[in-house]
Amino acid sequence: MNHKKNKPVIGISIGDINGVGPEVTIKALLDNRLQRLVTPVIYAHGKVLTFYRKQLELEEFNFMQIRNIDEVHHKKVNVINVLDESPEVIPGVETQEAGKLALAALDQAIIDLKEGKIDGLVTAPLNKNNINSPEKKFIGHTEYLTEAFNQNESLMFLVAEDIRVGLVTAHMPIKKVAENVTAENIKKKLDIMLQSLQEDFGIGKPRVAVLGLNPHAGEDGLLGDEEENIIKPVIKAYKDKGHLVFGPYSSDGFFGMMHQKKFDGVLAMYHDQGLIPFKSLAFETGVNFTAGLPIVRTSPDHGTAYNIAGKKVADEGSMRAAILQAYDIIRIRAGWESDED
Known part of the structure; x- marks a missing residue:
């Protein structure tokens, strides 16, 4: 990284401007520690902020x-207008205009990531209803970025201080989960998790717990x-x-007895199996990280929260953690690269 003082440039795509994204972004960036560590670039519109x-x-x-990323200032919070016109800001209300801005912000950040102009991306929450259009189906940030960077696989990896949970199946109807819990799919996700724990989190010999699919991990069939x-x-x-991979564990007993503290990562079979315990244990500091991509992308682990948008009560802890996590992973990856050079 050739940035001044080696400060990573971290893009923040604003997400839905009528949700809590702008509020948690502003509050997180008021923390001076963050601005000493990173150069933030918000993809949005100045009028929104x-x-x-x-x-x-x-x-x-x-x-x-x-006007664009080439004008980045390393001692300021930078804002790039991704649309000429700023949509009307109506906190708590779903609008098509807000969806248009959210997608424009994400797409511009992806362009700058691909060109190496920013070192990582933190995505504020968006609404899948107003971002979808007939020509562009949007299932989620994870899938969108995986496709944008031409990867066949990535891992939705929820991380916090002493719990890291990855998913074999993510945004998928429950009735399809069992048929997608295949040896091939588990191996793909396990490979990404093991590699990520080493290369993104600096854990030399990671210990991974694998959860079962059925109640009581199938109770011996x-x-x-x-x-x-x-x-x-x-x-x-x-x-x-020679990998330290253990299981399968029954999810309720595993998290009930706090066994996640004994492992560096936990591989869950489906969305709610992993995310309910994760968010129960780490909601205010949890981060959603997309492992397995050539770029670093994190996000807060919450949604748009329209019901509290603009009311001054949104907790910025998860957004702050997402920015710090991106910073840490960028630093660890850079260290690995320089070690290999």
């Missing part, structure tokens, strides 16, 4: 509008046979290769 600065009575928040036929053979294959 001016609106919330006034609405939230945070007059001490200052930013500099730049009484409650389903996926554990016996699919999950256990995969775990054995990884152990035979």
Whole structure:
């Protein structure tokens, strides 16, 4: 990284301007520690930030509008207008205009990421309803970025201080989950998790727990046979290769007894199995990280929260953690690269 003083340039795509994204972004960036570590570039519109600065009575928040990433200023919060016209800001209300801005912000950030002009991306929450259009189907940030960077696989990895949870199946209807819990899919996600724990988190010999699919991890075949036929053979294959992979564990007992503290990562079979315990244990500091991509992308682990938008009560802890996590991963990756050079 050739940036002044080696400060990573971190893009923040504003997400839905009528949700809590702008509020948690402003509040997080008021933390001087963050600005000493990173150079923030918000992909949005200056008028949106001016609106919330006034609405939230945070007059001490200052930013500099730049036309494009080449004008980045390393001692300021930078804002790039991704659309000529700023849509009307109506906190708590879903509008098509807000969806248009959210997508424009994400797309511009992706262009700058691809050109190496920013070192990482933090995505503020958006609404899948108003960002979707007939020509562009948007399932989620994870899938959108995986496709944008021409990767076949990525891992939705929820991370916090002493819990990291990855998912074999993510944004998928429950009725399709079982047929997608295959040896091949588990291996793909396990490979990404092991590599990410080493290369993004600096853990030399990661310990990973694999959860079962069925209640009580199948109870020796009484409650389903996926554990016996699919999950256990995969775990054995990884152990035979010298990896510290254990399981399958019954999710309720595993998290009930706080066993996640004994492992560097936990691989869950489906969305709610992993995210309910994660958000219960780490909602205010949890970060959603997309592992397996050539770029660094994190986000807060919450949604648009329309019901509290613009009311000064949104907690910025998860957004602050997302920016710091991106900074850490960028630093660890850069260290790995220089070690190999």
